[in-house]
Amino acid sequence: MPIIQIEHLSKAFGCKKVLDDISLDVEKGDIYGVLGLSGAGKSTLVRCINGLETFDEGRILYKGEVLADSKKRIKRSKRRQIAMIFQDFNLLDQKTVFQNVKLSLDLIHKKDDAKVLECLRRVGLENKAKSYPSQLSGGQKQRVAIARALALDPEVILSDEATSALDPETTDSILDLLKELSAEKGLTIIMISHQMNAIERICNKVAIISEAKIVESGPLSSVFLKPKTSVAKSLIYSNHLKTVLDEEKGIRILFNGNEDEPLLANIVQECHILVSILFADTKVIDGKVYGQLIVKSPASKEEAAKLTSYLSLKGIEYEEVMSHGLE
């Protein structure tokens, strides 16, 4: 059973729909990315889960039980199982790091200083316990916020653009921390972001939201390798690629982990076609290559046909792409 099920969620501010019939299943242990441009409604979506926003239609289930629907919000006791981290950290400036983490325990009148220290140690800030937030860097502040979230032993962490205010290096370290925590504790993470890289780095699933609707969702590899909608494509391909393709026709070759041979060298040797690369974005995961490569279409028709038939023969996925297909 999914740990969180969102069923037909809709919400409007006045006559503007911000969520339009959103359904999403999140399994335990998932790191579920929700990607979209700002204003697409993705923030509102997670805020509905922990009751920071109400919604008009639909319901949200937690472990099969109704967590919230259009009439009643989440119960306070349930809120503690779903922690949240924010873009601007939202630490209390007048409290020390230690007191900030202790705060979540204070709210349930629980005194457990050992737990506070354990959480701080886990995020690598045990030596900052007595500092105040103003003395910390952005990344450290987010670590404190994560420690604060961990103190109540939540099952789910909602992350609302948690790395968007951080520099790239710090972003990566925070993301890696979240991934480790998810693996260690079986934590489920729902991660809102407008940064492709952030989602790509740690998520196993992704949903793309555009204009209040989910336009694509599923395992990260299938959505990112083969985006179907133009919205998804424009989010996933870089701007650089768009300008390149304005002038050239390309063939997009997909690597889905099955390719062992040096593909380009083979093309040159066996088809006698000299291909030039327009764009490449590949990653090695568990020793296998994933990603995509876009090569310039050969100028002559014969060569182009030769190339595509070679790719089909080898069982390699490809498609012809042009700039307007990415819009």
Next chain:
Amino acid sequence: MDWNSILQGALFTLAMTLISTALAYLFGLPLGIVLYATGKKGFRPNKMVNFVLGLIVNVLRSVPCLILVVLCMPWVRAWFGVATGKWYTMIIPLFVSTFAFVARLVEQSLNDVAFGKLEALRSMGASDLQLVTKGLLVETKPALISGVAVTAINVIGYTSFAYNIGAGGLISDIWSYYSRHTGNFQNSVEFWVMIVVVVLLVELFQEAGLSLSKILDKRKTAK
């Protein structure tokens, strides 16, 4: 120079100020919190409650202190047996003319707390009361303390009206000194000494409030 009477005047002023400021906070602080909570940016928006409370506060703030001194007389008499002539007869009018001001001041300070901090507390399951005690009051402590100083200084100014009901205090004493020596009051050392004491009292509140607020504020304590 009559040092004893200057000391006594200063003590009366101090007593009026401290007691009525304390009372004003006793009522004004919760009122300010409710004003904030029911306001547009608050965590329990309620137009009706906010409007009614806001109206009461605005009306009270618009009535000049001297008028309130007169209007409060029946209550003062009911409470103390006398309505004039004693330093403590000023406490109730000072309190009434101040607590509405305090409510607005508190509301203003709370408005400066980033809403996200309250959302963080909410997401941890905080109740309304916990939002206030564990979040709002903690974050605004420095601002609230400097607010107390501002209020007390205001109240010192208001103690001038004690002259009108013969309730005493240093400022009232300065006025009566003037009215007894209209011809040459500027040349009298005692007159100026009294003024210096009033200025020192105000400075005392100002400096104590500001430095306490600064010491307690953890936002800028760079290592």
